[in-house]
Amino acid sequence: MRARPYPAWISRLFIFSVAALAFTGFMQMPLAKRYYLTEVPGMAWTGDFYMVHKIHYLLAALLLFVVGLTVVNWLRAWKDTLVLTRLGALRVAVVGGLVISGGLRVYRNLPDVTLDPAVIVTIEWVHLGLVMVLGAVALIALVRKSSAYAVRK
Amino acid sequence: MSKNNDQPGKVSRRGFLKALGTGGVGLLTPSGAVAAGKGRVPQPSDNELATLLDLSRCIGCGECVSACRESNAHKFPEPVKSFPAMSPSKRAKPEDWSDKRDVEDRLTPYNWLFLQNAEVEYQGEVYDINIPRRCMHCQNPPCANMCPFGAANKQVNGLTRISDSLCMGGAKCRTVCPWSVPQRQSGVGLYLNIMPRFAGNGVMFKCDRCYRLLEKGELPACIAACPEDVQTIGPRGEIVARARELAAGMDGFIYGLEENGGTNTVYVSPVPFDLIDKAIDKDGPRGGRGKVAGGKAKGLGPGKPHMGPVKDVMADETNLATATLLAPVAGVVAGVLGLGAKLLKNGEEGSHES
Ligand code: SF4
Ligand code: SF4
Ligand code: SF4
Numbered sequence: 018m019r020a021r022p023y024p025a026w027i028s029r030l031f032i033f034s035v036a037a038l039a040f041t042g043f044m045q046m047p048l049a050k051r052y053y054l055t056e057v058p059g060m061a062w063t064g065d066f067y068m069v070h071k072i073h074y075l076l077a078a079l080l081l082f083v084v085g086l087t088v089v090n091w092l093r094a095w096k097d098t099l100v101l102t103r104l105g106a107l108r109v110a111v112v113g114g115l116v117i118s119g120g121l122r123v124y125r126n127l128p129d130v131t132l133d134p135a136v137i138v139t140i141e142w143v144h145l146g147l148v149m150v151l152g153a154v155a156l157i158a159l160v161r162k163s164s165a166y167a168v169r170k
Numbered sequence: 171m172s173k174n175n176d177q178p179g180k181v182s183r184r185g186f187l188k189a190l191g192t193g194g195v196g197l198l199t200p201s202g203a204v205a206a207g208k209g210r211v212p213q214p215s216d217n218e219l220a221t222l223l224d225l226s227r228c229i230g231c232g233e234c235v236s237a238c239r240e241s242n243a244h245k246f247p248e249p250v251k252s253f254p255a256m257s258p259s260k261r262a263k264p265e266d267w268s269d270k271r272d273v274e275d276r277l278t279p280y281n282w283l284f285l286q287n288a289e290v291e292y293q294g295e296v297y298d299i300n301i302p303r304r305c306m307h308c309q310n311p312p313c314a315n316m317c318p319f320g321a322a323n324k325q326v327n328g329l330t331r332i333s334d335s336l337c338m339g340g341a342k343c344r345t346v347c348p349w350s351v352p353q354r355q356s357g358v359g360l361y362l363n364i365m366p367r368f369a370g371n372g373v374m375f376k377c378d379r380c381y382r383l384l385e386k387g388e389l390p391a392c393i394a395a396c397p398e399d400v401q402t403i404g405p406r407g408e409i410v411a412r413a414r415e416l417a418a419g420m421d422g423f424i425y426g427l428e429e430n431g432g433t434n435t436v437y438v439s440p441v442p443f444d445l446i447d448k449a450i451d452k453d454g455p456r457g458g459r460g461k462v463a464g465g466k467a468k469g470l471g472p473g474k475p476h477m478g479p480v481k482d483v484m485a486d487e488t489n490l491a492t493a494t495l496l497a498p499v500a501g502v503v504a505g506v507l508g509l510g511a512k513l514l515k516n517g518e519e520g521s522h523e524s
Binding site for chain 2 (some may be wrong): 028038045046047049050052053066070071074075077078079080081082083085086087088089090093111120123124125126127128131133134137138139140141142145
């Protein structure tokens with residue numbers, strides 16, 4: 018696999034937060050108890066919807082931190098030396114959509130916010146759908162051995 | 171509204187909702203882009219519709235229960251049997267109320283309102299309190315906020331509704347509801363068309379505040395049917411003021427202002443609610459007895475809400491929302507403060523990992 022020209026730890030942080038977000042995201046569905054995941058030692062928390070929800074929020078904060086950092090770095094310096102790969106650009110777009118739909122999801126849950134039910138269903142399914150797309154694209158990238166988002170110009 | 175109403179202790183009857191539609195609330199139900207554009211309710215506590223239940227008036231006649239059943243019968247599930255097999259069968263058990271439609275002593279998919287009774291001794295007097303129970307229509311409802319499919323929703327007019335065409339029947343709403351209100355019927359709904367064996371288990375049902383009647387400017391069935399005028403409906407600001415007045419007048423107590431951060435159902439009682447909570451038959455997971463009393467209806471989930479204290483269950487998430495707002499800002503600041511240059515250097519020094 019090609020070496021990434023950007024710092025390893027930022028990749029690791031990104032991969033960790035996205036993977037953990039995907040997991041806690043799927044755990045928003047009532048699956049943990051039904052499929053005995055709660056009985057795996059150390060995984061009992063997956064059955065606590067409130068706990069899973071809060072962890073999802075915290076991980077979202079972590080991802081947003083990484084995104085903020087990366088965007089600024091890109092604008093300040095990286096864009097002169099790096100170029101997004103095609104699959105990288107696609108994943109950036111999908112992550113962007115996830116961030117926006119997730120942000121709307123957080124906004125929707127504020128006590129003084131009430132959105133139209135049709136809008137909420139759209140947000141919900143866009144968010145869920147984009148996770149699936151991201152998973153698929155990431156798998157393709159992995160298979161094609163082009164999992165780096167950006168390469169040197 | 172209804173300042174000229176001559177009935178004390180009551181906002182008004184039929185027709186007032188019509189006035190409400192053109193005045194105060196403006197939107198009884200959000201319709202399309204208008205409501206979406208409006209989105210935010212600036213003062214949810216004042217403009218949402220809330221109900222007030224004066225428990226000192228309820229005689230336990232059950233007219234409201236019958237009216238609710240009759241009025242909503244067309245929304246009740248009609249499952250076709252037999253149900254598809256589910257995996258793992260030990261964990262995913264069907265919940266079937268279709269042969270128990272007559273059950274009236276708890277919430278079921280066919281009974282969205284029931285009466286609890288509490289005989290309470292208070293200050294040397296014995297009170298016989300009847301309590302109509304149904305969805306509390308929380309102001310920040312976890313059933314809606316936590317639904318992963320957007321099937322449960324709160325409307326701008328302050329009621330919470332579960333869409334029977336989107337619900338997968340996972341019963342998460344019942345688990346996260348502080349009162350375990352929604353009830354499941356298997357063998358109906360979307361899950362049958364997706365992966366009936368592996369995901370979903372029916373549809374969740376509960377009081378929807380008779381939203382169709384509200385849309386027409388009419389009162390919810392249970393309110394209209396009550397011979398004792400136990401219930402009043404109106405903008406929450408007015409309902410809360412009225413509840414306070416009423417409670418002060420009878421030296422009584424209020425349930426619904428603080429509970430779960432505030433609900434759009436406000437009970438006023440002449441006796442404290444913790445005494446009521448001790449006396450009523452309840453089997454909710456929080457403050458209840460855990461399992462259904464007497465072992466009957468096992469596996470069909472709790473359907474008798476408690477009347478204990480409930481903290482604001484979405485409060486932590488609300489606080490964390492700030493963290494998600496600040497996180498990208500922190501990232502940007504870190505980048506601007508020069509972390510970017512350093513990062514790039516590190517990057518050039520080689521991160522030859524796969
Ligand atoms: S009482 Fe339960 S079902 Fe009703 S709105 Fe509140 S959380 Fe939802
Ligand atoms: S508001 Fe309608 S659905 Fe809710 S309890 Fe009353 S009659 Fe039943
Ligand atoms: S109809 Fe009125 S008085 Fe009769 S049980 Fe219902 S709320 Fe009480």
